Amino acid sequence: MGLITQSRDKDTPSPADSPNFETEQTHHAQKKRRKKPTMADLTFTLNTGTKMPAIGYGTWQAPPGVVADGVYHALKTGYRLIDCAYCYGNEAEVGEGLARAVSEGIVTRADVFVVTKVWATYTTRVQLGLDKSLANLGLDYVDLFLVHWPLLMNPQGNDDKFPKLPDGSRDIVRQGYHHTDTWAQMEALVDPAGGAGKQARAVGVSNYSARYLGELLQVAKVVPAVNQIENHPALPQNDIVRLCKEKGIHIMAYSPLGSTGGPLFKEEIVLKVAKKHGVEPANVLLSWHIPRGSTVLAKSVTPSRIESNFKIVRLDDEDVKLLDGYAEELERTGKVQRFVYPPFGIEFGFPDKS
Structure with missing residues (x-):
């Protein structure tokens, strides 16, 4: 089995691998002459x-200081x-890296799908949060704007991002606010019929459990385009993945490797599949999301790793069955591992944290 890199071969995922998985080739099959699709052409x-x-x-x-080069590379x-996200504190560097690539003719702005998120101190001031992010990025619009977490931290607190109470705990607003209030403001950014907004072409959520998403959908006029969640074989979150598919909400997976150098890199099944395809465990863990119908986020600032992570391998049915079986067994036995869970002191409805 070969890697999907800069040209398509028999091992490249086909549109049939997922009902909404497409390539430029799908739309231009009638043309006799067309460029060979690259990994960048594979879309949902x-x-x-x-x-x-x-x-x-x-x-x-x-x-800090390396993000612009990372984005550029x-x-x-x-x-x-x-x-990216307002909370990450690196939107300006992201914009710098993008601007450099545009100025050198590597990409145009329209070529790049930019995602950022409204932070918890701005969930009652969504428009202001978006304006700040756009100013940081140096952009007129983002392609996708997400609610980072379904909560509100004190917007008049002692810090712009992480206000704290005298005891050192997070300054969370627990009364008079519901996460669906934020979604109503998100909806105002786009066309009520789901059309693109001027500053945000689409809106979605992040870190929403099935319970929270259910509450949102009861009142939503616009269905979120995306739910970005921690997702990997050690935390498959199949309940929320199934619900999102039923509702037409696309899953975007972050922390797909679990934790760097963590147990997934040593898991026997992952190593077995990696050896079979002649790739690293990281490539297997990233590739697992494609047949699941999910977009996956690869993260590194090291040029060689940035390049390596871009190589998605086509997993066959046997590979997927092995990895899915491992994930399902962890869920069945309650041994899933969540690596990202900030100390907000809020129960978000995730089964492994309830």
Whole structure:
């Protein structure tokens, strides 16, 4: 089995691998002459009709001063989705890296799917949060704007991002606010019929459990385009993945490797599949999301790793069955592992944290 890199071969995922998985080849099959699709051409179609790349470049926890170069190198490598957030504190660097790639003719702005998120201190001031992010990025619009977490931290607190109470705990607003209030403001950014907004082409959520998403859908006029969640074989979150598919909400997976150097890299099944395809465990863990119908975010600031992560391998039915079986067994026995869970002191409805 070969890697999906800069050309398509018999081992490249086909549109049949997922009901909404598409390539440029799908839309231009009638043309006798066309460029060979690259990894950047592999997309999923959102409920807005917009196409989102199947693999993106994540910027969470990237050290200051290296993000711009990371984004630039990712775009040069072929990534066409960049994920960031106001909370990460690196939107300006993301914009710098994108601007450099545009100025050198590597990409145009329209080529790149930019995602950012409204932070918890702005969930009652969504428009202001979006304006700040756009100013940081140096952009007129983002392709996708997400609610980062379904909560409100004191907007008049002692810190712009992480206000604290005298005892050192997070300054959370627990009365007079519901996460659906934020969604009503998100809906105002786009066309009520689901059309693209001027500053945000699509809106969605992040870190929403099945319970929270159910509450949102009861009152939503616009169905979220995306739910970005921690997702990997050690935390498959199949309940929320199934619900999102039923409702036409696309899953975007962050922390797909679990934790760097963590147990998934040593898991026997992952190693077995990696050996079979002649790739690293990281490539297997990233590739697992494609047949699941999910976009996956790869994260690194090291040029060689940025390039390596872009190589998705086509997993066959046996591979998927092995990895899914491992994931399902962890869920059945209550041994899933969640690596990202900030100390908000709120029960978000995740079964493993209830």
